[in-house]
């Protein structure tokens with residue numbers, strides 16, 4: 051008797067499972083463009099206007115969602131945004147937005163820095179955040195998302211932006227446990243009420259051969275765990291001070307950043323007797339790296355740089371920075387503090403007072419965004435760092451940074467400033483940036499000191515520097531001083 055009652059239920063369940071499991075999307079292994087002929091069959095659109103083969107998403111929560119489920123696929127879109135438009139490409143996600151995070155989201159947002167959402171197009175949100183502008187409003191761009199096995203690739207305009215290999219039993223913070231790969235729906239959704247998102251072309255290549263699925267093994271360690279957890283908290287893990295020196299190429303730098311879950315700011319050394327030494331070399335340098343997915347930074351060298359460039363040219367960089375390691379002392383000697391043979395310390399206390407005064411003069415006089423290699427003192431004094439950086443001297447530096455809105459670099463290579471210095475600056479409201487200042491292609495490291503400081507000084511996303519929007523750039527608002535600052 052029992053059997054008779056269970057049988058129909060089992061049968062029904064089998065049918066339900068069959069229909070859920072059945073793949074009913076575009077032909078596997080082939081690239082299918084979404085157009086009027088197959089739109090209804092494969093996709094469900096909501097608040098989307100179709101005009102001349104283009105999809106217009108204007109309303110908040112306008113969406114295009116697949117009727118089929120896929121785990122592995124290649125999806126490419128030709129898109130355009132107008133100012134204010136923000137969207138997400140979701141995969142491994144549920145059909146409806148139930149308020150619970152499920153699957154992964156790729157950000158679509160081309161706003162200027164320090165404007166709108168901090169994450170920009172191509173960001174694999176909360177997993178491998180991208181803070182670098184990779185596309186601009188009112189311009190067509192290509193977005194490609196590939197999921198093969200446990201590997202996710204996101205590229206914008208053919209540049210790999212985010213890359214992630216999902217480990218077995220991926221560690222997720224509370225509330226994010228649903229952020230894992232699964233055979234599920236793909237959905238493009240507008241999330242802002244302003245602007246318009248246009249899709250000119252959308253192509254999908256479904257991959258359904260599960261037996262061929264390659265699952266990559268990945269190695270994790272405690273540093274990778276810290277970087278993962280910071281990404282999940284949307285902490286801007288950015289190394290703003292990297293140089294293409296000692297054989298390091300742009301591709302190697304970008305790969306290192308992707309692997310470790312960072313973003314990079316690549317800096318050109320600009321100044322007297324440097325490769326970038328006037329507006330014309332500056333402009334051609336910027337042009338040569340325009341398409342690279344890194345922040346574009348200017349390291350202002352020596353003190354003479356203020357006389358070599360125009361503010362308009364300098365404003366082509368996303369941000370500019372300098373250190374206080376090169377200056378002329380009261381006896382007229384030009385010091386370079388990292389070179390023992392070019393450093394003169396006649397009297398320790400006098401030297402420290404002079405250095406503090408130079409830092410103040412530079413921050414007051416030069417319109418820089420970040421003070422890098424900060425609080426560096428010559429080799430012969432380094433063992434007495436804590437004693438020589440007295441409270442009074444630290445306060446003077448902190449005040450100079452505050453009144454000029456200059457961020458303080460936490461330098462991974464020199465492991466400076468000290469935690470005490472950083473705590474003082476944080477309490478005063480100074481913003482921070484991370485920087486490695488590598489000299490070769492094998493000393494990029496993994497921001498070890500910065501990660502330690504985040505924990506020990508309790509840094510949050512709000513404490514961190516972000517490049518200014520173009521109209522807010524200091525170099526444009528303040529201009530350049532008429533004479534060098536010493």
Ligand SMILES: [Zn+2]
Nearest residue numbers: 291293349487
């Ligand atoms: Zn540097």
